[in-house]
Amino acid sequence: xxxxxxxxxxxxxxxxxxxxxxxxxxxxxxxxxxxxxxxxxxxxxxxxxxxxxxxxxxxxxxxxxxxxxxxxxxxxxxxxxxxxxxxxxxxxxxxxxxxxxxxxxxxxxxxxxxxxxxxxxxxxxxxxxxxxxxxxxxxxxxxxxxxxxxxxxxxxxxxxxxxxxxxxxxxxxxxxxxxxxxxxxxxxxxxxxxxxxxxxxxxxxxxxxxxxxxxxxxxxxxxxxxxxxxxxxxxxxxxxxxxxxxxxxxxxxxxxxxxx
Numbered sequence: 001x002x003x004x005x006x007x008x009x010x011x012x013x014x015x016x017x018x019x020x021x022x023x024x025x026x027x028x029x030x031x032x033x034x035x036x037x038x039x040x041x042x043x044x045x046x047x048x049x050x051x052x053x054x055x056x057x058x059x060x061x062x063x064x065x066x067x068x069x070x071x072x073x074x075x076x077x078x079x080x081x082x083x084x085x086x087x088x089x090x091x092x093x094x095x096x097x098x099x100x101x102x103x104x105x106x107x108x109x110x111x112x113x114x115x116x117x118x119x120x121x122x123x124x125x126x127x128x129x130x131x132x133x134x135x136x137x138x139x140x141x142x143x144x145x146x147x148x149x150x151x152x153x154x155x156x157x158x159x160x161x162x163x164x165x166x167x168x169x170x171x172x173x174x175x176x177x178x179x180x181x182x183x184x185x186x187x188x189x190x191x192x193x194x195x196x197x198x199x200x201x202x203x204x205x206x207x208x209x210x211x212x213x214x215x216x217x218x219x220x221x222x223x224x225x226x227x228x229x230x231x232x233x234x235x236x237x238x239x240x241x242x243x244x245x246x247x248x249x250x251x252x253x254x255x256x257x258x259x260x
Contacts, residue, residue, distance in 0.1 A: 004044040004045065004046065004047060004093075005044075005045055005046075005047045005050060005090050005091065005092055005093070006042045006043070006044055006045070006090070006091045006092075006093060006094055006097050007023065007024045007028065007042060007043045007044075007045045007050075007089065007090055007091075008040055008041070008042045008085045008089040008090070008091060008097060009023075009024075009030075009041045009042060009043075009072065009075045009076060009079065009082075009084065009085060009089075010040075010041045010075070010076055010079050010082035010083055010084045010085060010241075010246075011038050011039070011040055011041075011082060011083040011085075011101065011108050011112070011246075012032065012038065012039045012040070012041055012079055012082050012083075012112075013038065013039070013109075013112050014034060014036075014037055014038055014039050014109075016032070016039065016079070016082070018030050018031070018032040018041065019041075019075060019078035019079050021074060021075065021078055022071060023043035023045075023071065023075060024043055024045060024068055024071050024072055024075075025043070025045055025046075025049065025068075025071075028043035028044065028045050029043060029044075030042075030043055030075065031043065031044070033094060033097065033098055033101075035098050035101035035102050035105055036101070036102050036105030036106075036109075037105045037106065037108070037109035038101060038105055038108045038109050038112065040097060040098070040101050041075065041079055041082070042091075042094075042097060045090075050090055068087075069087055072087050073241075076241045076243075077241060080119075080241045080242075081112065081115045081116065081118075081241075081242070082112075082115075082241065082242070083108060083111055083112060083115075083242060083245070083246040083249065084241050084242065084243055084246050085246070086243075086247065107249075108249075111245070111246075111249050114207075114245075115207070115242055115245065117209050118207045118208060118209050119207070119208065119238060119239030119240065119242075120196070120205060120206070120207055120238060120239065120240045120241065120242045120243065120244055120245055121205065121206055121207075121208055121213065121236060121237065121238035121239060121240070122203050122204065122205045122206075122236070122237040122238055122240065122244075123184055123203065123204045123205075123206075123220070123234060123235070123236060123237075124202060124203050124234070124235045124236075124237060125177060125180055125181060125184070125202045125203070125232050125233070125234060126202070126232070126233050126234075126235055127173070127177065127202070127231055127232055128231050128232075128233075129173075129231070130231070131229075131230075131231035132173055132176065132230065132231025132232060133169055133173075133231070134231065135229060135230045135231045136169065136172045136173065136176060136231075137165070140172055142168070143165065143168060143169070143172060146161055146164060146165050146168070147165060149161050150162050150165065176230075176232070177201070177202055177232070180227070180232060181202070181204060183223070184204055184223065184234075185204060187216070187219050187220070187223065188204065188206050188216075191212065191215065191216050191219070192212070193206045193207065193208050193212060193216065194206055194207045196244040196245055196248055197244070197247070197248045198244065205244040207242070207245060217236075220234060220236060
């Protein structure tokens, strides 16, 4: 066994050039490893630098983690369009890494074709809690009635009614956000854009060509204008490497392997 492990950044088209910049560690060069119809961009790294004990030390060192995450992202940005691995993807050697890629070469190549000319974008619904609560208490009948009763009640009753209002507001915020996200998802569907599975609350991610995004912008501006006074605002973020697209692809792959 060698003293090197292999840190994986992304899956690339087989003919893609290898970016010329440092890897996850300053001394770690980038290598493009052919795997059928695709290639895997990776770096040999000292096994000891990512061993369990070292990983615990790194977890207590935010500066080290930030520098490594920035290096990972820089490589992904330089390699795009690609299918990026999540930060920290480590293989014990080239054999298991290339075996992983070769078994999925056709699916990975097809996914890269779907990315051609498209970038990943995110729509974020950002909340200002006080303004959102004021909007909900003015527009949701049950909350409005509760607030009105609290304003007209004696000190003891008013305290209990305000406590009840505080208990109801988190659920009302969640429902409000969920309803606006559903409306945003409908806009994406109407525009024929591919929505990606999303783990972050309040965000929708999708793939789009430049022309499709330009066609969507007026609808997004109108949507954001309709949020005025609600305590929510819409922000478009991107373009990004296809982190969400790749994450969904690999999750489907893991689910398929888990089936009996």
